[in-house]
Amino acid sequence: MEEVATKSQKTKAKTTMSGAAALVNCLIREGVETLFGYPGGAIMPVYDALFDQKDKIKHIMTRHEQGATHAAQGFARVSGKVGVCLATSGPGATNLITGLADAQLDSTPMVCITGQVPGKMIGSDAFQETDIVSISMAVTKWNIQVTKAKDIPNAVAKAFFIARSGKPGPVLVDITKDAQFEVADFEEYETCDQIRSYVPNPKLSEKALDDAAKLINSAKKPLILFGHGVLLSNAKKEFQEFVEKTGIPAAWTIMGLSALPTSHPLNVGMLGMHGNYAPNILTNECDVLIAVGMRFDDRVTGDVSRYAKQAKVIHLEIDPAEINKNVEADVPVLGNCKESLAALLNKVNKKKHDEWLTRFKELNAQEEEKVIKNELNPQADEPMSMGEVIKHISNISRGNAIIVTDVGQHQMVAQRYYKYANWKSNVTSGGLGTMGFALPAAIGAKFAAPHRQVIAVIGDGGFQMTIQELGVIFETKVDVKILLLNNEFLGMVRQWQDMFFEKRYSSVDMVNPDFQMIAKGYGIASEKVTEREKLEDSIHRFLNHEGSYLLEVMVGKENNIFPMIPTGASVSEIRLE
Numbered sequence: 001m002e003e004v005a006t007k008s009q010k011t012k013a014k015t016t017m018s019g020a021a022a023l024v025n026c027l028i029r030e031g032v033e034t035l036f037g038y039p040g041g042a043i044m045p046v047y048d049a050l051f052d053q054k055d056k057i058k059h060i061m062t063r064h065e066q067g068a069t070h071a072a073q074g075f076a077r078v079s080g081k082v083g084v085c086l087a088t089s090g091p092g093a094t095n096l097i098t099g100l101a102d103a104q105l106d107s108t109p110m111v112c113i114t115g116q117v118p119g120k121m122i123g124s125d126a127f128q129e130t131d132i133v134s135i136s137m138a139v140t141k142w143n144i145q146v147t148k149a150k151d152i153p154n155a156v157a158k159a160f161f162i163a164r165s166g167k168p169g170p171v172l173v174d175i176t177k178d179a180q181f182e183v184a185d186f187e188e189y190e191t192c193d194q195i196r197s198y199v200p201n202p203k204l205s206e207k208a209l210d211d212a213a214k215l216i217n218s219a220k221k222p223l224i225l226f227g228h229g230v231l232l233s234n235a236k237k238e239f240q241e242f243v244e245k246t247g248i249p250a251a252w253t254i255m256g257l258s259a260l261p262t263s264h265p266l267n268v269g270m271l272g273m274h275g276n277y278a279p280n281i282l283t284n285e286c287d288v289l290i291a292v293g294m295r296f297d298d299r300v301t302g303d304v305s306r307y308a309k310q311a312k313v314i315h316l317e318i319d320p321a322e323i324n325k326n327v328e329a330d331v332p333v334l335g336n337c338k339e340s341l342a343a344l345l346n347k348v349n350k351k352k353h354d355e356w357l358t359r360f361k362e363l364n365a366q367e368e369e370k371v372i373k374n375e376l377n378p379q380a381d382e383p384m385s386m387g388e389v390i391k392h393i394s395n396i397s398r399g400n401a402i403i404v405t406d407v408g409q410h411q412m413v414a415q416r417y418y419k420y421a422n423w424k425s426n427v428t429s430g431g432l433g434t435m436g437f438a439l440p441a442a443i444g445a446k447f448a449a450p451h452r453q454v455i456a457v458i459g460d461g462g463f464q465m466t467i468q469e470l471g472v473i474f475e476t477k478v479d480v481k482i483l484l485l486n487n488e489f490l491g492m493v494r495q496w497q498d499m500f501f502e503k504r505y506s507s508v509d510m511v512n513p514d515f516q517m518i519a520k521g522y523g524i525a526s527e528k529v530t531e532r533e534k535l536e537d538s539i540h541r542f543l544n545h546e547g548s549y550l551l552e553v554m555v556g557k558e559n560n561i562f563p564m565i566p567t568g569a570s571v572s573e574i575r576l577e
């Protein structure tokens, strides 16, 4: 008798509802308050269920599904939560692919839910049928097709767990339309926190920590390289303490930017192709290289066969697949950066490396003289430079904004010259280099951080790749500031044609529309600056305006971005001109 009573007590309450309603409930239970998407036939039951839960979950309709993915990415990067998007089957689903690939390369937690044709029609070339599970396989951390309503909660729980755990990434859940309609009994939703044989958080090795500490404590010329892992693991405090206690100069990848304030005395700047002179050159002079949450992307290493060969390499990394992938690690420290850094902090000695830091200062002075001075303060007869625009934006916003960059010359300039004062303030497409990323990502970032200023920095090429997302600003009045650095060229490609293809400019000239009229059409305040004398005032108007604003600045058409490591060259061959 007693046993029966216990069993019945254990029986969980069940609620009868459609698969679509269950899906929306699962999202609410996962803490989703904002999601981005675009409706269509195969996802209509879900949109119908969203209609019932409007007060709990806000759906932002982007103007293209790619925009939904980038908005979800921007949202995820700033909030630290999983970004969520919705799309219909067929073209809706295939439009997600670029964003999925972007999120995969930049380890952004994202869950995309797609509608699929009814189960019995799968494989019949039905209207708007694509095999999105196969198509997205290579660009997702995990994906699944659900054909029964009862399987939806489990799939969603797993999707969120996989997206946010370990090295985060994008997940796709494809749900057939009949499963969305099907009515079933659902138990109370349970989140997932483990999956057999999936080890997202490797256990720290005491031996690895000891070996790393020994190397760090005896190093004479150590260098820290920090990447996205510092931000993803929320190691703000641990990382800064580690840098300050060890006194080691720290340089960032573009995904690590803003993990340490730009003005921090031990922040020695940007790594890689258009990074700073000193950290690139000194990568090939340091004795111990401490890579924290970064993956030695080729844009960072240049010719990897001539990369830091003299150094002992310590690699703090959560994903075992990254260890020894591009650069051999003498001491791999597998684990979440926050935990590894906290543990290392107890083992490293307090130190200063003044003499070594002087080397950075000397090389910095060379870069200042040859590149920075003129980029930030061009001669009166020279056209406006991207650098001077960013300098004013940085000064006037006091480095407090979230800067969302597109891809190209303006991206490098914004990241080099904006003085990021706050944590998680850089949102960019690092690994995939996706033009069109910034506008929708900035919209997502603003939804994640409504009280922070969000500035999208975009080129005239990339702006036109997702320009339709101005429609979201028009509709929702989301306050995104858009800085359009217009050089009337696909600037970065033009620079390569200039430097490596004998200036044979092939399809890089931009024949642009009137961006001011476009802004007007979308009800967005705007102005265009063509003279340096008007620049500062217009930036004040831009930043102080209540609501979205497009500031278009006409900058030098053929300015090249330096320093630069030409492709195939070594970090020590970085060019100042």
Ligand SMILES: Cc1ncc(C[n+]2csc(CCOP(=O)(O)OP(=O)(O)O)c2C)c(N)n1
Pocket: 406, 407, 408, 409, 410, 411, 433, 434, 435, 436, 458, 459, 460, 461, 462, 463, 485, 487, 489, 490, 491, 492, 493
């Ligand atoms: C979707 C996509 N297509 C092509 C490229 C190659 N690409 C990299 S930078 C660039 C030019 C960008 O021009 P613009 O947006 O005007 O920015 P600028 O370099 O002038 O600052 C191109 C075409 C890319 N990164 N992404």
